[in-house]
Amino acid sequence: MKIIVLGAAGQLGSCIKKVAAERNIHDLLFATQENGNILDEALLNKLLDREKPEYVINCAAYTAVDKAEDEQELCRRINRDGASNVAKACKQHNASLVHISTDFVFKGNVAYPLNETDPTLPENIYGITKLEGETAIAGLLPEHFIIRTSWLYSEFGNNFVKTMLRLGKDRSELGIIADQIGSPTYAIDLAGAILDITESESKSYGIYHYSNEGVASWYDLAKAVFDISNMPLRLNPLKTAEYVTKAVRPAYSVMDKSKIKSTFGIKIPYWRDSLAKCMEQLAVTA
Numbered sequence: 001m002k003i004i005v006l007g008a009a010g011q012l013g014s015c016i017k018k019v020a021a022e023r024n025i026h027d028l029l030f031a032t033q034e035n036g037n038i039l040d041e042a043l044l045n046k047l048l049d050r051e052k053p054e055y056v057i058n059c060a061a062y063t064a065v066d067k068a069e070d071e072q073e074l075c076r077r078i079n080r081d082g083a084s085n086v087a088k089a090c091k092q093h094n095a096s097l098v099h100i101s102t103d104f105v106f107k108g109n110v111a112y113p114l115n116e117t118d119p120t121l122p123e124n125i126y127g128i129t130k131l132e133g134e135t136a137i138a139g140l141l142p143e144h145f146i147i148r149t150s151w152l153y154s155e156f157g158n159n160f161v162k163t164m165l166r167l168g169k170d171r172s173e174l175g176i177i178a179d180q181i182g183s184p185t186y187a188i189d190l191a192g193a194i195l196d197i198t199e200s201e202s203k204s205y206g207i208y209h210y211s212n213e214g215v216a217s218w219y220d221l222a223k224a225v226f227d228i229s230n231m232p233l234r235l236n237p238l239k240t241a242e243y244v245t246k247a248v249r250p251a252y253s254v255m256d257k258s259k260i261k262s263t264f265g266i267k268i269p270y271w272r273d274s275l276a277k278c279m280e281q282l283a284v285t286a
């Protein structure tokens with residue numbers, strides 16, 4: 001079964017590459033911006049024409065949440081128009097699409113785990129354009145799996161866990177927001193779930209939520225990182241108002257994962273267990 005992974009040089013793309021190799025799944029083509037620019041419709045069509053994939057996994061996105069507030073046009077082109085281009089190419093070539101979206105499509109003003117039908121109301125440009133991408137795909141291609149995930153980290157790319165380890169080397173104390181609540185997700189676990197879905201060849205298309213089990217604040221996540229790595233840093237819990245950022249982030253964006261678990265039989269690890277695994281990998285590569 002042929003699969004094309006777009007945005008393959010990013011964090012999640014790299015995790016899919018690693019998990020696919022571990023599982024001996026070899027019929028994947030990993031496309032970067034060079035040979036799979038999602039803003040270039042002709043290039044995408046040529047790629048799908050040549051490879052004739054059953055699935056396209058779109059990991060390509062604009063993910064710089066604060067910078068997006070100053071680069072709205074570029075962010076929208078990639079997250080809305082790029083997603084739409086990918087869906088059109090899939091439609092033309094009879095491929096199913098696995099597309100990745102975010103918890104930041106929610107406003108975050110309710111304190112219960114959000115399911116796939118709960119109302120969306122993104123508050124920053126990244127979230128707004130990701131939701132526009134979801135809507136564009138749903139309107140163009142019924143054969144889609146849109147997987148909303150949250151707080152991705154891994155041994156690859158840029159992420160909060162690696163930022164903490166970098167800052168922790170030079171500082172004796174850090175202030176971390178403690179009133180934004182979500183679910184950290186090891187991108188390796190998400191990569192495994194995505195491959196479970198493609199391997200299942202299921203036709204249960206639609207939106208799905210996936211994160212690791214459990215909930216945490218950014219403060220909890222940072223604390224766990226420094227505890228696991230035995231770094232004696234002083235962490236100060238902050239209120240959102242005390243740590244000014246360009247983009248507004250949801251106060252509560254925990255997602256209900258019942259649908260993905262019951263539809264595909266996916267087992268989801270607890271976030272702290274997965275964090276420990278990632279830290280082991282980071283220690284090996286350090």
Ligand SMILES: NC(=O)C1=CN([C@@H]2O[C@H](COP(=O)(O)OP(=O)(O)OC[C@H]3O[C@@H](n4cnc5c(N)ncnc54)[C@H](OP(=O)(O)O)[C@@H]3O)[C@@H](O)[C@H]2O)C=CC1
Nearest residue numbers: 007009010011012033037038060061063100102149151152
């Ligand atoms: N990171 C997170 O915490 C979360 C991410 N997500 C979603 O998960 C997905 C994967 O995220 P992640 O891997 O962390 O993000 P990364 O930023 O690590 O990877 C995104 C990749 O997309 C590439 N890209 C950008 N523009 C284009 C383009 N025009 N054509 C092709 N490729 C392009 C980037 O290339 P380059 O680096 O060269 O610009 C980069 O390699 C995204 O859809 C994101 O919105 C959802 C929730 C949480």
Ligand SMILES: Cc1cn([C@H]2C[C@H](O)[C@@H](COP(=O)(O)OP(=O)(O)O[C@H]3O[C@@H](C)C(=O)[C@@H](O)[C@H]3O)O2)c(=O)[nH]c1=O
Nearest residue numbers: 063065102103104150151152160175176177218243249
């Ligand atoms: C570096 C740092 C961040 N923070 C806060 C700011 C912010 O509220 C939170 C996370 O900051 P970051 O900028 O690392 O993470 P951010 O880029 O906001 O992470 C988001 O990325 C996008 C792509 C998603 O889709 C989301 O699910 C989510 O993972 O931590 C502190 O409180 N102290 C610090 O020292």
